Amino acid sequence: MTGSGISAESGVPTFRDAQTGLWANYRAEELATPQAFTDNPRLVWDWYCWRRELIHRAQPNAGHRALVTLAELKPELALITQNVDGLHQRAGNSNVVEFHGNIERDKCFACNRIPTGTPDTTERPPECETCGGLLRPDVVWFGEAIPTAALETAFRATDSCEVFLSVGTSALVYPAAGLAEAAASQGATIVEINTNSTPLTSVADYVLQGSAAYWLPAIAASVQTLTTH
Numbered sequence: 131m132t133g134s135g136i137s138a139e140s141g142v143p144t145f146r147d148a149q150t151g152l153w154a155n156y157r158a159e160e161l162a163t164p165q166a167f168t169d170n171p172r173l174v175w176d177w178y179c180w181r182r183e184l185i186h187r188a189q190p191n192a193g194h195r196a197l198v199t200l201a202e203l204k205p206e207l208a209l210i211t212q213n214v215d216g217l218h219q220r221a222g223n224s225n226v227v228e229f230h231g232n233i234e235r236d237k238c239f240a241c242n243r244i245p246t247g248t249p250d251t252t253e254r255p256p257e258c259e260t261c262g263g264l265l266r267p268d269v270v271w272f273g274e275a276i277p278t279a280a281l282e283t284a285f286r287a288t289d290s291c292e293v294f295l296s297v298g299t300s301a302l303v304y305p306a307a308g309l310a311e312a313a314a315s316q317g318a319t320i321v322e323i324n325t326n327s328t329p330l331t332s333v334a335d336y337v338l339q340g341s342a343a344y345w346l347p348a349i350a351a352s353v354q355t356l357t358t359h
């Protein structure tokens with residue numbers, strides 16, 4: 131399970147970092163809600179456009195690449211991410227479980243339809259071709275349900291895993307944070323990689339304090355050595 135900390139070294143700000151520039155007066159938690167979009171759709175749309183631009187400029191880092199190596203060495207690995215930035219897929223992981231959606235897709239706030247192409251308009255946000263509702267990014271906002279397929283796949287993998295790696299997440303947001311707890315309660319070994327401590331730290335069997343871009347390549351190299359010898 132990864133969180134925004136794994137993309138920090140790619141230049142994508144984490145969710146709970148203080149925002150900078152135009153957005154310094156807002157907290158991410160206040161913009162990522164249905165209520166914020168209802169109150170001020172343009173503000174929320176523009177914030178996501180800014181995040182999309184940052185993501186387009188970003189490249190996967192050594193942490194993302196190490197997870198590609200791990201998936202090759204251990205095809206049974208399930209990669210669940212809370213990130214909406216698509217950097218795991220760009221690094222080369224397939225079958226990524228997108229727990230919180232993907233910022234590249236839009237959907238209609240009113241009818242939930244996903245538009246077929248990029249809307250040819252300068253409206254911010256654009257309107258849905260089908261119902262005239264407003265388009266929003268296809269990400270999970272506070273108070274919204276996790277996509278059913280992602281939720282089921284994530285809990286199925288967690289319920290049968292031997293080792294659960296929690297990477298670069300503050301472990302504050304549920305139900306995502308509940309995955310590590312579910313893994314611990316069925317006896318899995320819990321490994322946390324984080325630059326700081328989190329509510330999971332006291333539960334984890336191993337705490338690797340430091341960056342994902344440092345620890346994940348080290349783990350991948352160890353697994354490679356064990357697999358090939």
Ligand code: OAD
Pocket residue numbers: 132133134135136138139144145146147162212213230270271272297298299300301302303323324325326327328340341342343
């Ligand atoms: P947070 O911003 O809450 O936490 C980022 C975590 O990454 C923190 O615990 C940092 O200590 C850690 N961190 C920072 N840099 C790191 C690095 N280089 N290597 C390892 N760890 C590092 O982000 P998330 O936990 O991803 O959901 O947030 C979870 C969810 O909260 C997001 O998916 C988003 C938000 O609500 C929705 O929008 C539904």
